[in-house]
Amino acid sequence: DQQVKQNSPSLSVQEGRISILNCDYTNSMFDYFLWYKKYPAEGPTFLISISSIKDKNEDGRFTVFLNKSAKHLSLHIVPSQPGDSAVYFCAASESNYQLIWGAGTKLIIKP
Amino acid sequence: DTAVSQTPKYLVTQMGNDKSIKCEQNLGHDTMYWYKQDSKKFLKIMFSYNNKELIINETVPNRFSPKSPDKAHLNLHINSLELGDSAVYFCASSQDPRSSYEQYFGPGTRLTVT
Numbered sequence: 001d002q003q004v005k006q007n008s009p010s011l012s013v014q015e016g017r018i019s020i021l022n023c024d025y026t027n028s029m030f031d032y033f034l035w036y037k038k039y040p041a042e043g044p045t046f047l048i049s050i051s052s053i054k055d056k057n058e059d060g061r062f063t064v065f066l067n068k069s070a071k072h073l074s075l076h077i078v079p080s081q082p083g084d085s086a087v088y089f090c091a092a093s094e095s096n097y098q099l100i101w102g103a104g105t106k107l108i109i110k111p
Numbered sequence: 112d113t114a115v116s117q118t119p120k121y122l123v124t125q126m127g128n129d130k131s132i133k134c135e136q137n138l139g140h141d142t143m144y145w146y147k148q149d150s151k152k153f154l155k156i157m158f159s160y161n162n163k164e165l166i167i168n169e170t171v172p173n174r175f176s177p178k179s180p181d182k183a184h185l186n187l188h189i190n191s192l193e194l195g196d197s198a199v200y201f202c203a204s205s206q207d208p209r210s211s212y213e214q215y216f217g218p219g220t221r222l223t224v225t
Contacts, residue, residue: 034211
């Protein structure tokens with residue numbers, strides 16, 4: 001049973017445009033959400049997070065939006081750069097317990 | 112300077128063998144993890160140790176045994192390897208066991224069981 005779903009296995013975006021990566025979850029008790037980024041042959045690296053008490057968190061070019069009623073979060077990257085090409089994982093947790101991970105979305109930034 | 116390192120990076124072995132994967136972190140973190148990334152690319156927690164004590168032990172076969180000789184090391188020993196054990200195994204560490212704390216991952220070990 002997938003509690004965290006990233007329904008798009010891949011996404012292709014033109015350099016300079018906005019990249020929007022989506023994540024849906026089923027467990028309404030999740031209260032913390034994180035995005036990790038992964039390059040080939042490397043482990044995931046932390047990107048940005050959001051607590052359920054917020055609906056938006058911004059860090060430079062990266063913004064995460066949380067819609068609790070829809071059990072949906074999204075990661076916006078503006079503007080997209082070639083170095084953003086990677087696999088992006090969404091992860092969620094309940095009461096600071098273990099992370100539940102999505103399957104990832106491969107983002108390809110076209111020059 | 113590698114923060115979280117794993118050895119080996121690649122491991123090819125036959126069914127029935129016993130193998131170990133080593134993990135070391137030089138970040139001074141108290142918590143370390145083992146994850147398995149399966150064929151569907153999901154990352155699933157296997158074990159978590161905090162200050163050398165086991166705090167998360169998910170439903171994994173008891174052929175998998177973690178060993179933490181000190182806070183900086185968490186090794187994974189696998190007995191009687193099976194085809195289904197083929198996956199990428201990631202070690203990670205964090206300052207605190209709470210999931211809101213950033214986890215730092217090693218580069219992964221690709222295990223192939225033939």
